Amino acid sequence: MVTTVTHDTGHASSAAIPMSDPASRLWCPVCDATYGAEQTFCSRDGAALRRLADTGDLVGQVIGDKYRVLKRLGEGGMGQVFLAQHVMINRRSALKVMHPDLRHDPQAVSRFTREATNASSIEHPNVAAIYDYGVTRDGLVFLNMEYLDGRSLATVLAE
Helix, strand or coil, X not given: CEEEEECCCCCEEEEEEECCXXXXXXXXXXXXXXXXXXXXXXXXXXXXXXXXXXXXXXXXXXXXXXXXXXXXXXXXXXXXXXXXXXXXXXXXXXXXXEXXXXXXXXXXXXXXXXXXXXXXXXXXXXXXXEEEEEECCCCCEEEEEECCCCCCHHHHHHC
């Protein structure tokens, strides 16, 4: 898949970005444009480009300056879920991280945000508590929630 950089002027740039290659994706934190690895600064506003976060291997990394990723738990259509531990208070939690390619889709981000908002308003023993929601400096959208160790719903339904 190839994406062409488009600015709010409506004109597409000539730089095509192979979206399947995370190492080649750079992002402007000012205007949110994406570029290939050959670029260093945003051609629109001159900001230094940052490498897009890749959820492929977050184990060992600290997300949002708070959550150390311990292991991958699963994956869904919107992202991946990891077991994480808060770096200061050592509380374990589930960290749901949105696929980086979806952060440019306003509907997907809105759905992810709505999930965080709606789930955080529910207080029930059978619903995981929502602790935190955020976007990292490199554009990773995440939801931090209660981690419950046990059998998955898929396992229970299969039995």
